[in-house]
Amino acid sequence: MDALERYEPIIDDYDAxxxxxxxxxxxxxxxxxxxxxxxxxxxxxxxxxxxxxxxEWNESVLEVDTDKPGNTWPYFHGWIxxxxxxxxxPAVALDPDPGDAVWDTCAAPGSKTTQLAARLDDSGLLVAxxxxxxxxxxxxxxxxxxxxxCVAVTNGDARRFTTDGFGxxxxxxxxxxxxxTCEGTVRKNADALDDVGREASLHIASLQEDILRRAVELxxxxxxxxxxxxxxxxxxxxxxxxxxxxxxxxxxxEFDVGLEHSPGLTEWxxxxxxxxxxxxxxxxxxQNDTGGFFCAKLEVAR
Amino acid sequence: MSENTxxxxxxxxxxxxxxxxxxxxxxxxxxxxxxxxxxxPPEVFExxxxxxxxxxxxxxxxSAVPDGLEVESLGITFLRTRQEHWKPTTNAAQRFxxxxxxxxxxxxxxxxxxxxxxxxxxxxxDGDWGYLIAxxxxxxxxxxxxxxxxxxxxxxxxxxxxxxRDL
Numbered sequence: 001m002d003a004l005e006r007y008e009p010i011i012d013d014y015d016a017x018x019x020x021x022x023x024x025x026x027x028x029x030x031x032x033x034x035x036x037x038x039x040x041x042x043x044x045x046x047x048x049x050x051x052x053x054x055x056e057w058n059e060s061v062l063e064v065d066t067d068k069p070g071n072t073w074p075y076f077h078g079w080i081x082x083x084x085x086x087x088x089x090p091a092v093a094l095d096p097d098p099g100d101a102v103w104d105t106c107a108a109p110g111s112k113t114t115q116l117a118a119r120l121d122d123s124g125l126l127v128a129x130x131x132x133x134x135x136x137x138x139x140x141x142x143x144x145x146x147x148x149x150c151v152a153v154t155n156g157d158a159r160r161f162t163t164d165g166f167g168x169x170x171x172x173x174x175x176x177x178x179x180x181t182c183e184g185t186v187r188k189n190a191d192a193l194d195d196v197g198r199e200a201s202l203h204i205a206s207l208q209e210d211i212l213r214r215a216v217e218l219x220x221x222x223x224x225x226x227x228x229x230x231x232x233x234x235x236x237x238x239x240x241x242x243x244x245x246x247x248x249x250x251x252x253x254e255f256d257v258g259l260e261h262s263p264g265l266t267e268w269x270x271x272x273x274x275x276x277x278x279x280x281x282x283x284x285x286x287q288n289d290t291g292g293f294f295c296a297k298l299e300v301a302r
Numbered sequence: 303m304s305e306n307t308x309x310x311x312x313x314x315x316x317x318x319x320x321x322x323x324x325x326x327x328x329x330x331x332x333x334x335x336x337x338x339x340x341x342x343p344p345e346v347f348e349x350x351x352x353x354x355x356x357x358x359x360x361x362x363x364x365s366a367v368p369d370g371l372e373v374e375s376l377g378i379t380f381l382r383t384r385q386e387h388w389k390p391t392t393n394a395a396q397r398f399x400x401x402x403x404x405x406x407x408x409x410x411x412x413x414x415x416x417x418x419x420x421x422x423x424x425x426x427x428d429g430d431w432g433y434l435i436a437x438x439x440x441x442x443x444x445x446x447x448x449x450x451x452x453x454x455x456x457x458x459x460x461x462x463x464x465x466x467r468d469l
Contacts, residue, residue: 035397043441076418076467077445078396099366123349123364127373140375141464147397149350149363149377167368 003183003193007232010265011284020285021292025187029069029080030088030111031060032146033118036079038062044074057258060118061088078145083111084188086259086283086290090177090228091115093255093297099124100172103218105158105211108135110142110151112177117148127171129154129161159210163218170220178208180229180236184292187285198269201235208240216248216300225250225298230291232282234268237294241280242273244298252276255297260287264296311353311361311376313369326354327383335381335388340435341403353377358384362394389433392448392461399435399446406435407450407457414438417447417459420466425457433460 001018008014031041038059042052045064050072055061062080066072074080091112096102098121107113107128117126128143128151130136136155143151152166158176163169181200186192208229215225227244229236241264245252252274264280266273280296303324306312315321317330332352336342351365353376363377380394390399399406407427409417416423417436427434436450436457448465451458459466 040441047441071467071469073440073469076447076465076469077440078393123366125364125367136374143375144378144393145396145465147378147393149397152363152367152371152376153374155374165368165371167366 001193003196004232006198010268012262013286016286017284020289021186023187025084025291026063026289027065027067027069028061028063028083028085030083030115031062031080032078032114033060034122034147035077036074041074041079044079045072048072055085058088058092061085078147081111081114081142081146083115084291086288086293087111087230088115089257089259089281089283089293089295090175090226091119092257093295094173094175094224094226095255096120096173101166101168102126103161103171103174103215104128105161105174105176105215106130106178107139107153108132109138112175113139113151114142114146114148116175117143117146117150120150122148122150124150125152125166125168126150127152127154127166129156129158131155131157159207159214161214161218170223171218172220172223174215174219174223174225175228176212176215176225177228178211180204180208180231181233182230183232184230184285187291196231196233198233198235201231201233205235205240208236209243212240212244213248216244216250216298219300221300221302223300224253225300226295227298228293228295230293232292232294234265237282237296238265238268238273238277238280239271241277241296241298245274245276249302250298250300252279253297253299254279257281259283262287264294306354306357308356309372311355311369311371311373314352314354314360323354325357325384327360332360332381336398339433340399340405342398342401346398346401352380358382387432389460390435390449392465395435395446395449399437400444402435402446405430405433406437406444406446407452408444409436409438409447411438414447415469417450417457418461418467418469420459420461420463422456422458424455425452427452427457
């Protein structure tokens with residue numbers, strides 16, 4: 001946990017944060033609205049003897065008292081999908097409307113993609129891209145099991161992506177859930193902190209910035225882009241968003257999500273960021289008993 | 303007549319008159335199949351389009367999607383049509399099979415467990431032979447599991463290996 005020490009000055013109750021990072025994550029699933037409503041999914045799980053705890057902030061998020069939600073009837077039927085609670089935040093923040101054209105820049109294995117599909121009422125066109133061919137099969141099989149007919153899967157580099165062929169000049173909404181150092185997944189991957197630190201974060205930040213810039217470029221005027229990572233590193237979070245705010249016609253906007261969080265940073269390590277970054281959200285493991293996460297919502301204003 | 307491609311999603315023609323690709327089914331024939339075989343009315347598919355990519359591999363997505371997309375997948379796989387008997391996919395049966403009224407075999411919990419484990423089993427069935435939608439009751443309602451092939455008193459599970467579960 002030494003790699004986390006540099007965050008002590010920015011985290012309230014650092015001891016509680018560290019203690020949470022050492023605990024395993026609760027087992028959480030998301031109900032797939034394409035195939036079932038939460039009440040039926042809860043009833044089906046309870047009928048199998050799986051105790052369920054509902055989450056107040058999102059009716060589709062359920063804590064289940066089994067390590068293997070994949071071995072239940074609701075899973076087989078595509079009613080539920082194993083998804084870490086805090087990773088359900090970006091799709092809620094993006095909040096696309098049914099019929100929208102949406103681009104998911106780094107989509108595999110598809111938890112957020114299929115969540116977006118459900119929020120679109122499985123209508124419109126959701127282009128789910130990933131540059132990793134190996135991970136595409138997981139994305140495809142999740143979309144199939146969950147019955148997400150509006151998902152088109154592509155295998156490309158998000159930085160050079162275009163709207164060609166999709167019948168739109170620009171997307172209405174884009175999710176840039178970018179590759180990151182994944183520090184916030186330490187509760188499920190014990191080796192998550194092996195190769196992290198300021199240098200590793202700076203190294204990956206240019207890729208993240210390029211993906212976010214492309215996301216903004218392919219979004220229509222007035223459309224929204226959500227940027228998210230599962231890391232605590234400000235170099236990959238506020239610094240990336242700050243650079244894109246300075247370079248592209250885009251503003252940071254507020255969004256509501258009923259989970260405890262801390263505001264985005266406006267200064268770190270001698271650097272200052274745009275004041276609006278305070279409207280980004282940092283989710284720490286001790287706040288909601290989840291993994292760590294960062295999420296910012298942008299609005300394009302050309 | 304042109305040939306089917308393996309890299310592009312091409313919209314099924316509305317009917318025989320609009321057919322330009324050899325051996326490609328029409329939207330009309332797909333809708334007729336679901337109505338005649340399973341009793342699923344065409345209205346269920348009103349907002350959806352059907353696509354072929356790979357010979358006889360039919361996919362379903364919302365209808366507003368443009369024709370000719372060169373993508374890895376579009377929507378979900380729906381139907382296999384190049385054999386004599388057409389075969390719906392497991393995921394199509396799960397997604398649209400709730401609307402089925404014919405050729406649905408209702409399994410007990412034990413039979414359903416064997417079915418999703420991929421096992422073949424003796425089942426009493428006095429309807430048509432061939433591909434059936436297998437279903438069971440889940441929290442008070444019939445819920446489709448997937449597709450089975452019924453022949454000579456036996457229901458063969460068509461659940462793909464990767465979807466099989468020991469429940």
